[in-house]
Amino acid sequence: MKMNKLGKRFFNFIIGFLILIGFYFLSFYILKLLHIAFPPAILGLILFSFALIEGIIKESWIKDACEFLINNMAMFLVPFIGGLIVYKSLLIKNWLVILVVIFISTAAIIAVTGLFTEWGIKFLRLNKIKTVNKNKELNHD
Amino acid sequence: MINPFGLIITVLYFKLGQFCKRIKFIGKFPPIVIAGILLIITLKIFKIDFDKYNESAYYLTLCLIPATIALGYPIYKNLELLKKYKRIIYSAFFVATFTAISATYIIAKFCHSELNIIESMLPKSTTAPIAIEISKMADGIPELTACVVVLTGVFGAMFGHKILKLIKVKSDIAIGLSIGAASHIIGSAKCVETKHEKQIAMASVALVIVGILTTITVPLFLHIIGAK
Incomplete structure (x- = not known):
């Protein structure tokens, strides 16, 4: 019984994986047909989200595969870090610039986006309270 | 037959990096940093050619394609x-x-x-x-x-x-x-x-x-x- 359950999960995982690959090839050929230079994986991501939201694909089909891939995404990147060996001289020449750019711009993005959203939400809440109060006043009259 | 060494060592190092979460100081770094540093050290010490390593590790990076699409979830x-x-x-x-x-x-x-x-x-x-x-x-x-x-x-x-x-x-x-x-x-x-x-x-x-x-x-x- 337990073995059966495990087998079912594995089967589900394979199905989910195949669906994801299918979306890649679908968007790859769409882009090739239309001669557009755009990363196929990202068009695949957009199409996949729409298919999920519209209910063309059921959540249960892809849940296991998606969770596995997202949780282990960092592992797929490790070979790229190893690939830096090839670009050693480039890195040694530019390491300071790269670090400065990363530190300042990342801090800037976090601060700007954070403040923007915080103020936006506060503004929205304030507006809501105002309209509610106005309605109350009108009701009292 | 391709040499599976690159694939095995990458997964192993990454799991080791995840395991380091429990150690006090090193635990602050994400597993990918630990795995990356270990990998570079290994390639350097044993003088392994990157292309040779990448022969099998390449299949791991291929998984990034379905992983990108999975972000729709x-x-x-x-x-x-x-x-x-x-x-x-x-x-x-x-x-x-x-x-x-x-x-x-x-x-x-x-x-x-x-x-x-x-x-x-x-x-x-x-x-x-x-x-x-x-x-x-x-x-x-x-x-x-x-x-x-x-x-x-x-x-x-x-x-x-x-x-x-x-x-x-x-x-x-x-x-x-x-x-x-x-x-x-x-x-x-x-x-x-x-x-x-x-x-x-x-x-x-x-x-x-x-x-x-x-x-x-x-x-x-x-x-x-x-x-x-």
């Missing part, structure tokens, strides 16, 4: 939240993308760096598979992009919450959105540790949508500044 999961605050959230995505690209370009230009290095750094706030695609499209160096992306993520994960606390941003939506937008999946992992449901949801949605927006914006931006 968090969008579907958090659709309710997106609808509730849609105006602010969507404009915040645009603000984040614009800040990311222009800040990176201006600072890099200020430091007099070469064009192909700037091109590799422009997509640094998007999640790695998307950033690598953008970098290839813009004639950048994918390996450098991967490194920059990881460093950005680590920086955001380590200091993101502190910066936001300093400038008094308190709402979970704002925190999740800005960290997800700036430091993608590595920063989002930090939000998962805080266990605030809204923060996690916003971070995962932000990293996907900012990624898509950046893909569209980077070629346009390079066209406008006349690099292409």
